[in-house]
Amino acid sequence: MRRIAGEAVAAAVGSRELEFRVEGMTISPETEQSRAASTANYTLIPWPLDPEKLIDYWYGNPWLAAVGNLIADALAGASIELSARESSTDGTPLSEPSQDEYRRGIQWLTRSNFAMDGVSPLDVHGFIRSVFTALDQTGNAFVETLRNMAANEFHGLSVLLPQFVRYEVTKAGQQTTINLYQMDPYLGEFRYVQFGRRDKGNAETREFLHVRHTNTVSSFYGLPAWLPARDSVAVDNSHRTYLKGFFTNHAAPRWMITITEEIPEGGSSSATEDDLEKIYQLVKNYLGANKGDMAGRNLVLQYPGGIKVEATPLDIKIEDPTFKETSRNARDEILAVRHVSLIDLGLPEGGYRATAETQSGNFRQQVLEPSLAPILRLLNEVLHAPAPYGLGITQWDVTAKFERVEDLLKKFEALFKATGVPFLKPNEARQIIGYEAVDGGDDVYIPSSSTPMSVNIPESPIDGN
Numbered sequence: 001m002r003r004i005a006g007e008a009v010a011a012a013v014g015s016r017e018l019e020f021r022v023e024g025m026t027i028s029p030e031t032e033q034s035r036a037a038s039t040a041n042y043t044l045i046p047w048p049l050d051p052e053k054l055i056d057y058w059y060g061n062p063w064l065a066a067v068g069n070l071i072a073d074a075l076a077g078a079s080i081e082l083s084a085r086e087s088s089t090d091g092t093p094l095s096e097p098s099q100d101e102y103r104r105g106i107q108w109l110t111r112s113n114f115a116m117d118g119v120s121p122l123d124v125h126g127f128i129r130s131v132f133t134a135l136d137q138t139g140n141a142f143v144e145t146l147r148n149m150a151a152n153e154f155h156g157l158s159v160l161l162p163q164f165v166r167y168e169v170t171k172a173g174q175q176t177t178i179n180l181y182q183m184d185p186y187l188g189e190f191r192y193v194q195f196g197r198r199d200k201g202n203a204e205t206r207e208f209l210h211v212r213h214t215n216t217v218s219s220f221y222g223l224p225a226w227l228p229a230r231d232s233v234a235v236d237n238s239h240r241t242y243l244k245g246f247f248t249n250h251a252a253p254r255w256m257i258t259i260t261e262e263i264p265e266g267g268s269s270s271a272t273e274d275d276l277e278k279i280y281q282l283v284k285n286y287l288g289a290n291k292g293d294m295a296g297r298n299l300v301l302q303y304p305g306g307i308k309v310e311a312t313p314l315d316i317k318i319e320d321p322t323f324k325e326t327s328r329n330a331r332d333e334i335l336a337v338r339h340v341s342l343i344d345l346g347l348p349e350g351g352y353r354a355t356a357e358t359q360s361g362n363f364r365q366q367v368l369e370p371s372l373a374p375i376l377r378l379l380n381e382v383l384h385a386p387a388p389y390g391l392g393i394t395q396w397d398v399t400a401k402f403e404r405v406e407d408l409l410k411k412f413e414a415l416f417k418a419t420g421v422p423f424l425k426p427n428e429a430r431q432i433i434g435y436e437a438v439d440g441g442d443d444v445y446i447p448s449s450s451t452p453m454s455v456n457i458p459e460s461p462i463d464g465n
Helices: 029-034 051-059 062-076 099-109 124-138 227-249 273-289 322-337 353-384 404-419 426-432
Strands: 003-007 021-026 042-045 079-084 115-117 120-122 140-147 154-160 165-172 175-184 188-194 206-212 255-261 299-302 307-313 396-401
Touching (some): 051 124, 062 124, 062 227, 062 353, 099 396, 115 124, 124 140, 124 206, 124 353, 140 353, 227 322, 273 299, 353 396
Antiparallel strands (some): 003 021, 042 165, 079 396, 115 120, 140 154, 175 188, 255 307, 299 307
């Protein structure tokens, strides 16, 4: 087996580092063995990047997590259906697919306990979200297929946490077997065989399915789609960490301290040196504590004898003009790697329907459909597999539609064509797409060419027309 070796190069993010660099080809099995954790019976295959570090990295950056959650929510909102095949999985042409298969398939897809994620039951939409999140964070999703107590009938699916599993290679004589090893921190260790290798009635063995983002680094594990943006993520995280530290510790680093005393005409100061020292210590303690949530608050102290102390924070800003541009560039690079255009996150002012439709189509075709494709493949593998591995439904496929945005656009277009004029007040339309109301937005404007024939048009004073 030929495999590319991953070596270390640091992309520092605060206290976190994501290390990875492709250096060259390694074809020696001894090298691969030396990088794995070995026991007397099996060899654990190491991940190219630590999944726990990938998950921490994902959660540690707002753009990775925000875009990941945006896509996950969109996938979970898709309409999941069964579509008839032109031929069954064995290649037999179909004139009319089985309705009994359709009923069994729909019954499975609409179960409220379609799958499990830990102790939480999931419907099919929750399952899709859970699997995509694992894929997005680590490039891998592992799913266990469950059977009934007698182990002779498919029962459901269970999502495994990727950070607790590893592939293992077992050698017995000339035979090499690749299985999955899990070390659950609470329940102990388990081993899984690949889907389709568990015998009927075998209640002891567990089996799994694996979805991964393929790459040229590892034959066993995937890598997350956002990995090419890791340098931009490091810049973005460092930028935010700097700003957070600045505003936490130096929000008001310069102060104007004014101490005054009202002295009667012809009189003298009544403040002693001890009084002034006490005032000095009070001001010093205040300024030392005036950070974080207290930053920027004024201090005004009035003492007996007419002594007044004022501490006023002076405005200070980060003057480096590159900060704003650096942050914007890092954000754009992260989104570009995810194939998400900024314009897809919200229709700009003055956008036309054609623009909105193009954005919707691009987002669906470039982001949503490719993201859902491996999960649909997993569902169809279970759907088509014969009992007891799966449902044995061979004449239907699980499919998905992303049609909510398109339906809304089509509804607007149909109503506009039916009325021949705008059917919403400007502020009503702005409210639908999340914009604030504007002055004059409650008036209805129609094209002059759309005047109804029933309206009496006054005669022209010139020619009577």
